[in-house]
Amino acid sequence: MYRLDDKTPLGKNLHYFVKWTCISCIIGIAVGLVGAVFGRAITWVTAFWNANLWTLYLTPAAGLIIVWLYRTFHEEGNRGTNLVLEAISSNEEVSLATAPLIFAGTLLTHFVSGSAGREGAALQLGGSLGNQFGKWLRLDEKDKKIAVMCGMSACFAALFGTPMAAGIFSLEVVSIGVLYYAALVPCVFSAFIGAAISEQLGNAPERFLLGEVPAFGLREAVFTVLFGVCCALVSILFCIMLHQSEKLYRRYFKSSYVRILAGSVLFIGLTLLSGSREYNGSGIQLVAGIMEGERIGYADFFIKMIFTAVVLGAGFKGGEIVPTLCVGAAFGAAAAGITGMDQELLAACGMAALFVGVTNCPIASVILAFEMFGYGAMPYFAIIVAVSFTLSGYHGLYKSQKFIYSKLKAEYINIRSHE
Helix, strand or coil: CCCCCCCCHHHHHHHHHHHHHHHHHHHHHHHHHHHHHHHHHHHHHHHHHHHCHHHHHHHHHHHHHHHHHHHHCCCCCCCCHHHHHHHHHCCCCCCCCHHHHHHHHHHHHHHCCCCCECHHHHHHHHHHHHHHHHHHCCCCHHHHHHHHHHHHHHHHHHHHCCHHHHHHHHHHCCEECCCCHHHHHHHHHHHHHHHHHHHHCCCCCCCCCCCCCCCCCHHHHHHHHHHHHHHHHHHHHHHHHHHHHHHHHHHHCCCHHHHHHHHHHHHHHHHHHHCCCCCCCCCHHHHHHHHCCCCCCCCHHHHHHHHHHHHHHHCCCCECHHHHHHHHHHHHHHHHHHHCCCHHHHHHHHHHHHHHHHHCCHHHHHHHHHHHHCCCCHHHHHHHHHHHHHHCCCECCCCCCEEEECCCCCCEEEEECEC
16 A cells, blocks of 8 residues: 655655646746736737837837846846756756846837747746746755746747647757656646636737648658758758857947947848838748748748847847748748749748757657647658758757757767857
8 A cells, every 4th residue: 555645656746746736837827927918018019010110210229228128137148048948957047037128128129120039038038937936935946947947838838829839848948858757747737827828818829720731642751851951951050140140249349239239220221121021020920921822032031030140149139939930931932932832831841840950849849830730731740840850960049958869879968059
């Protein structure tokens, strides 16, 4: 007979389950509410700049305010999502100031139509709040790391409406090759709670369900592999552009105020040269158009990469995930225009392949594809995610991401993401 105390195997399991069910519900509700408010605010400012294109010319002012806020709260050295990842893999501290700063900074960036996303901001916002709840609940250092992951999952799910992908992403993104199984129940519970609260408060989940999917045969399999190779190369290029743009800004402009002003001028100039606003903002509107069958230019995916690198490298705040999805969708649409294949299918495959190429999270990427596009294209998603993950090497969005095991051999390597 098992005794039901926390010194027996069954007792320990029950103690863990009850404890983290309660904690994940608390974090899921609180962070879900904050994420829902953040999502509504992003929707509002996006609608505002779409109706008032003059906000573009406020980009320098918005940039200066962002730098001033981070300096005022002594967070000018804040490493963003990298800091959150380090809080899980080591003993770095995510300050409570990170949450309001990334909230305000991302809203300001979106208000002036900056090419940035929101999910990267969600990881920082949720991670900061999760860390603070860990302190308030007097959790030890190991449990506090799980609380950080809970917060990340809840906020990601609240903003994107993909709870299963959000729950697994937080387990997978920190150390590639190792899953933090101790956080499985907390992250999944908090993600579903956060997504449900956000949807109830008016944030619609991102869904682009595919209609009739072409039958999967040998020809389609070979094409999917080849397209996956191309997507891996694009994801590597995108990561290099994001990292190198930041380095170039820092090399030529020592002051953070001057850097963000230079980025503002470049961004305004690029927007005027393009003669369009389709590359501004997160890019989700461009994705929606592509998924509805609209034809776009062959170079649109590359132009979106340039816009995003110029904005984020200069110091504006936001995430890289939605711009990544936009690049993937535009690249898929370009491939469809050349090959005559189904545009919606290739756009969906491109999004999944680019997501895994820059995040190195294959399980979360496949689940994300299922949640966003349905299960009808399952073989396409499984193959293209596997190919892109393998061939993207050790590049990634996050400098603090660690590759614990090799992608090519069953061996321990423990290296950081390439810049």
